Amino acid sequence: MKVVQLEGAVDKKKKAKLDNFDDASSSIHPDYFTIKVYHGGYIEHEDSKYIGATVSYYDNVDKDKMSLTEVDGMVRGIKSEYVGTRIDYWYSIGSEEDAMSKLNNDSNVIRMCCMESQESKDSWDWFLRLLVKDLEITRDGSGWTFISDKQKGLLPACEVVVPLAEHRFCVRHLSTNFNKLFPGKVFKDQVWAIAKATTMAYYTKELVLMKQMDPKAYDWLTDPLRPQKHWSKAHFGTTLKCDVLLNNLCESFNAFILPARSKPVISCFEGIMVKMMKMIAMRRDKISKVVEPICPKPRELLKKNKIKSATDCIPYGSSSPQIEVESLEDPSMWLT
Template identity: 40%
Template sequence: MLLTTVRRDANEQMYPLAWAVVEGENNDSWEWFIHELMHCLEVTDGGASWTFISDQQKGLLNVVSCIWPYAEHRNCARHIYANWHKTFKDEELKELYWKSTRAYSEGDYLQAIEDMKSINPDAVEALLKQNPKWFNKCYLDTHTKCDVIVNNMAETFNGFIINARSKHIIHMLEDIRIQVMSRLVTKRTEMAAKDVIICPKIQEKLEFSKGSSYRCEVYPSSYQVFQVRDFDDVSVDLENRTCTCRKWDLRGYPCKHVCAVAGFLHKSPEDYVDVCYHKDTYMKAYEVSIPPLPSERYWTKIHQPMDPPPIKSAPGRPKKNRKRDPYEDPKSQGNSQSMGL
């Protein structure tokens, strides 16, 4: 079994952190892997500034809560939907499910839940048993500046190494090492050539917020606090970097309300993008490198008996693609973004 941890970089792209081969996906394997991950990352505060997203694997849930007790742990909304959808297949319920999970404010979330309840109260009851605070945007912590509620980033890494996964374990690990080693250099080189302050993908999203801000009316309450009127009224606090809609709080880059305030003050919305999305932050993450590894003929010879680990082969041909839910559209990945463990 190959265990992986994949994070998001400052340009919201895949950044493989760690991978390891273990005998199986059980409590002992996850405990060892997560403990080694914490040691390598030099985490000493119990993970207070970290967020994990997983697919409700029980062994992983237990281990993270013990080893990283202060980390936020989100459940993948796509996996929750796949299980919930087996019983409740109505298309209108599907739309309301994703509307509720993607709602940034509690008011919008509760409205979606009420609309769902009017169609099928049993569907709402089943959904609320999943602990909405683990996969609904309106309840997520804002410290990591990430609004992701699905772990598609882990699936992206799975596709990145799909050819390597079919090889012998040693060659598989070597192929993964070379792919990640080369990716670090390629991404660093590409970003170094760009004359930007904000990473391109974030800048693109910021431009969308700017384009939506023209409808907003701004009323100053003080030098730092403003009331912004669009379809409804929100409060923007520049000093505390917060907006009532919670998009700026959770994502780390300005929503349309903040862009409107920036225009009112004759300032640039880019000034209000969190430093985690700056080019300098990106370059710092990619300044590390993985050393090359010579072929076996150059290795130091040792005389130590070594037995291979026990192998437990599953029946049938090995699978290359993840198992999809029977009701999941194979051609559509949705509009959700991802990171994951």
């Protein structure tokens, strides 16, 4: 029996020439990989390391075409002594210190080839450039808003690809990290009150309350590493008409495609495509029945805001078209 270890990755050291890319050293193409084949050695079971191996490389491997059959044929082509013998395939994901797993189905092959491409500035750069092209984003992202949970490498990539776009943090993730240090529903509700405050007066009021509750919590929220312009409505610009604080749309989509994500790559993409086609057709049918210029849910929100503004403020008219509005919550605040 022969033992072989496989490791799939984009190998920057070898600088493999990747299809559709002029500079492989500065770009990562997750569809093509270099597979390292460690053969001629043995596995030390105590710490699951492969020792005394010779390394062979296979560049420009298309993950959509990989299966156990292709892997087996590739390895047996290395040396004639592997032909006709039983081969145990093992693979590792990540660093060489990571434990190895047996390669026993096509899903493992896809995992071995694809999971090495981790979140980094290079991978996000590659993704954002494709997104900019597909959505026809121009003017360096001016007029667009990106919401994230601060994935590793995403902010630096946005600064390069879409430097003029607004970037926001998902307040749900921010609140989760905050509650790990300051647990309790009272603290959680206060974070949301600060994030949802739409004017600087309301924002300052809620922030002062947080400082009275716990000065350390106040310091955490006002840390320069968490600029308020990324998560507080009071600090959002007025050019873009987007006041979203959550990336729930992404989370909902991930849950929506979860059954398809458990399949091999090609079947996964086909499953997502069919689900998207059905959803788009259903949404098109629903919106065709709406006759008002504003969609139902935003219309309900507007009604609620009208009621709230009527109870929170007092308008004072005059002979001119303009009026002054006094806030009941903060009598010192006047709007004209």
